[in-house]
Amino acid sequence: MQVTIPNDLEALVQKRLASGAFSTTEEVLRRALEAQDEEESWTEEERHALDERIDRSRAQFDAGQFYGPGEARRKLAAMREAHLANLGR
Numbered sequence: 160m161q162v163t164i165p166n167d168l169e170a171l172v173q174k175r176l177a178s179g180a181f182s183t184t185e186e187v188l189r190r191a192l193e194a195q196d197e198e199e200s201w202t203e204e205e206r207h208a209l210d211e212r213i214d215r216s217r218a219q220f221d222a223g224q225f226y227g228p229g230e231a232r233r234k235l236a237a238m239r240e241a242h243l244a245n246l247g248r
Contacts (some may be wrong), residue, residue, distance in 0.1 A: 175187045219225060226234065
């Protein structure tokens with residue numbers, strides 16, 4: 160199969176290739192189609208649950224209930240240490 164890619168989409172493909180995350184145009188297109196397939200396979204229940212989580216997160220942000228980057232890193236590091244301790248490491 161041969162495909163003609165419009166200039167705007169070709170620029171997106173080139174951007175992905177330049178990032179180093181993909182080696183070939185085929186890899187870029189494969190990942191894009193896989194992502195689309197995954198999204199289209201979501202059930203209505205999964206979409207609704209995601210929408211609810213997003214709404215809760217936005218409400219928390221609007222209420223000022225969020226961590227800055229430094230505090231988030233500290234909390235994640237503490238969670239990692241606790242997890243490793245539970246694993247006996």
